[in-house]
Amino acid sequence: LRGFRVEPGEVEAVLAKHPDVAQAAVLVREDQPGAKQLVAYVVGAAGENVLREFLARSLPDYLVPSVFVALDRLPVSANGKLDRRALPAPRAAETGHVEPRTETERALAGIWAEVLGADRVGTQDSFFALGGDSLRSLHISAKASALFDVRLTPADVLAARTVAALAETVEDLVLSELERLAAELES
Known part of the structure; x- marks a missing residue:
């Protein structure tokens, strides 16, 4: 495997x-x-x-x-x-599909769908239930890092487990980077 x-x-x-x-x-x-x-x-x-x-x-x-x-x-x-x-084929969690609400969630859902080969990805869908693994987390972190101009790691993807949680991580990283740049401009 x-x-x-x-x-x-x-x-x-x-x-x-x-x-x-x-x-x-x-x-x-x-x-x-x-x-x-x-x-x-x-x-x-x-x-x-x-x-x-x-x-x-x-x-x-x-x-x-x-x-x-x-x-x-x-x-x-x-x-x-x-x-x-x-033994039955696994199905995605039946918690109901939750559409992305923010631009960050929409972008990340698109990346997940592309990397995981899913037709659609909701904000609460489990990375692992969609077939995610450490190799795919590497691809997702690389694509998201380039898109948002942040340093997102595969460990961040694995720890987040959902698009919603990963979106929060990305937004926190973007905010930290903006604060760092603002501090540099002030000095």
Whole structure:
């Protein structure tokens, strides 16, 4: 997956250690040609952000799934084994699409759509649910840095997780740069 050897069983084993995970299955999916992603299917009460942080403490970034799908139970075949082919394709969060409100949000949503191959991106859509990963965060940070003339890092993109949060980060960086330039002019 993106040049890394991925062992889904390794990720499953770490997920199984979380106290709120009853069952887990992890696999590499390619639902869109050329867009492979690591997907975790989880039965239990733990939420996506909790699981993502839990895995990040034990695994390298490339082994943390892009998408987490909550299920009531994992599908099994007639002989009682996990039926990986019956696992559903992941869908974007069903929290409802929220259109960008500001010019910064619109510009960032456009960059995300381009880099992530999405038809549309709302302000509350999860970067990871859209297939985001560390490599794509690098592309997004480079494009946004050039557009807004700020120094946005891939870590900023990964930490923000939504267009709305990243827009706040960009606006803070722009404001800091303007304040720095104003201070230079005064001296």
